Amino acid sequence: MDKPSRIFGRVREWEGLAAFATRSTEATAGAASLGVVSGRRRQGKSFLLQSMAEAAGGMYFAATEATETESLRLFTEALARHTREFIEAPFPDWNDAIARMFHSFRDRPGMVVIDEFPFLSKASPALPSIIQRELGPGGSGRPSSARLVLCGSAMSVMGGLLAGQAPLRGRASLELVVQPFRHRESAEFWGITDPRLAVLVNAVVGGTPAYRYEFTGGDAPATIDDFDAWVMRTALNPQTPLFREARYLLAEEAAIRDPALYHSVLAAIAGGNKTNGGIASFIGRKSDQITHPLNVLEDCALIAREPDLLRPGRAQYRIVEPLITFYEAIMRKRWAELEIHRAEQVWTSARQTFLTQVVGPHFEALCRAFALESGEALFPEQPSEVGSGTVNDPASRTQIEIDVVALSAQESNNPRRILSLGEVKWGEVIGHHHLQRLATARDLLRPKGYDTEATVLALYGGAGFTAELTAAAATDDRILLVDLNRLYS
Structure with a gap:
């Protein structure tokens, strides 16, 4: 058929x-x-x-x-x-x-x-x-x-x-x-050819098909310069269905009995508190008291528990639906103002929060999805797992956070191969010092039993790369630069 x-x-x-x-x-x-x-x-x-x-x-x-x-x-x-x-x-x-x-x-x-x-x-x-x-x-x-x-x-x-x-x-x-559209498919569905605009729109509405026509009346931003106005006339406009959609997504789940608690948990995650302890501290509860709401939200497919690929036993939580992240980070705290049509004032003061708390983490998730989908063309082989990870750096007494970790399938009696370590930056030009952080992490992982012989150091940039880094990548096939055009190609 x-x-x-x-x-x-x-x-x-x-x-x-x-x-x-x-x-x-x-x-x-x-x-x-x-x-x-x-x-x-x-x-x-x-x-x-x-x-x-x-x-x-x-x-x-x-x-x-x-x-x-x-x-x-x-x-x-x-x-x-x-x-x-x-x-x-x-x-x-x-x-x-x-x-x-x-x-x-x-x-x-x-x-x-x-x-x-x-x-x-x-x-x-x-x-x-x-x-x-x-x-x-x-x-x-x-x-x-x-x-x-x-x-x-x-x-x-x-x-x-x-x-x-x-x-x-x-x-x-x-x-x-039936999953939401992936980022490339979503951009095509919205009729967006500018990859920067595609990321911004995706950070608000994700890949949910209904938001394209039914919830926005077919209104799509024409250019990158139209994005701010588009947000104000759709997501922040109390006359559109999209305005209250994030609230309804939570209310429609029968397993959620205490909406206030669940909104607080989601607000904690949207604010960057991604661990069990961090979420508990944010909402003023003990860690064991939020286990149930976290499990319920995970069962409802509103959040995902993502393990730290480099530190077994540790995990972080991520909101799966971008519109909920947008609501919790931008709209919920200013709801009264938005209801009386003060979208312009709210957006003017919240736009920077949008870029750091919404777009930044969402761009990281897009890059991980890209690494998993296109891994065979980027790395020595197709990854079996892609996620994030943390590496302890005893010399500086700090932790190096790796945004994109690509691992091969585990083989018995052989060390796990790290196919790639990646750094993601949305609003910052990526330079040689970002590459050096990845190289340090790679060197620290080698004595821990990982195979890093062919590890690709990948840099995913929303604002581009320095000329020095671009020149280095041109002569070293173990340095990978992924810009917005490649992300959407």
């Missing part, structure tokens, strides 16, 4: 869904198949699945927040419309509904999409177990040609469907997570 032209990108996602929808009954031994599609809100999951159901001639049912009785009535009507079968009365419970659904697709191959599945499972907690039973031996899913897809945005709920001792664990033959 060809992907419709109205869907931007999502080639791999479409191919995965198409393969699932068209899988032969021989391949599944005549039984129904289960797929699970998840992803953070506003990523276009529903649009993608509606298009796939349409192309496959399948059934699409979007659940709503409703009681079990009303949901069953709506599902009965949707099934009757699609199959053109007469169903005398709404199903009394999900036992009958799921059994009838699989039976209806016994002789006709078909895709059945149940979107916003967490709404149904919240009102009917037994539903996953019912589906598991019907998919198993003796259930109505054997024989059946149904290709059932469960989709939802509540990441804590969807992640739990197939985890641990969950009823559906081991039942799904498709597990698809």
Whole structure:
């Protein structure tokens, strides 16, 4: 099935869904198949699945927040419309509904999409177990040609469907997570060709497709000079949906019971407090008191715990959704002013904070993503891990923070190869002293048991490089300079 032209990108996602929808009954031994599609809100999951159901001639049912009785009535009507079968009365419970659904697709191959599945499972907690039973031996899913897809945005709920001792664990033959667009794809989607402008816009809205049209009315900055005005007329404008979106992203997660605490945790991370102890100190709690909210935010895919690749046992937290970082660092403290349309005054005083607390860390994340995606062309081999790290420097009694660490796959009885150590600077011209810091870190890691023989010293610059450094890189293939054009090439 060809992907419709109205869907931007999502080639791999479409191919995965198409393969699932068209899988032969021989391949599944005549039984129904289960797929699970998840992803953070506003990523276009529903649009993608509606298009796939349409192309496959399948059934699409979007659940709503409703009681079990009303949901069953709506599902009965949707099934009757699609199959053109007469169903005398709404199903009394999900036992009958799921059994009838699989039976209806016994002789006709078909895709059945149940979107916003967490709404149904919240009102009917037994539903996953019912589906598991019907998919198993003796259930109505054997024989059946149904290709059932469960989709939802509540990441804590969807992640739990197939985890641990969950009823559906081991039942799904498709597990698809719809991610935000990567930085290059996002720039293309926004129609931005200036890489500097692309980074700035990405630092505000990330790669979430819905923010391009639905939340900004199709308003995109025309040039780098238009960026400040664009921020004020979209993200800082109380008349646009984007203005309150960061608050809603948190409020929509059912697992978050105390929004004030979670906003404080996010504010701590956005302010540069990335360790467990630093976050706890910022919000005035003990470290063990914030373990639960950190785990909840991680389960909701709003933050990520990123290990220090050079110091096992240590980790830092990073906010995954750029709009939340922007809200916590810029908007939350000045909310009252923004609500009375004082965007210009707020932005004038907060712009420097935006560059240091929002763009700087976001640019580092983009560079790590670039190193992982393009590593085979940059380093001696494709990295198995890319992250950040810290190296102790006993001579100066300091720590050297490495923004981009690229490691090879671990091999038994051999030291771990460090493919690259990288320094990232957004607003500072990178010079020879930055290169020397990386060289010092490389030399300190060698006696710790790492293989640094072919380590590439990479410098990622948003403001360019000195002539001396450029000349050095031209004659040494172990010095890599990555500017904005290369980042987006």
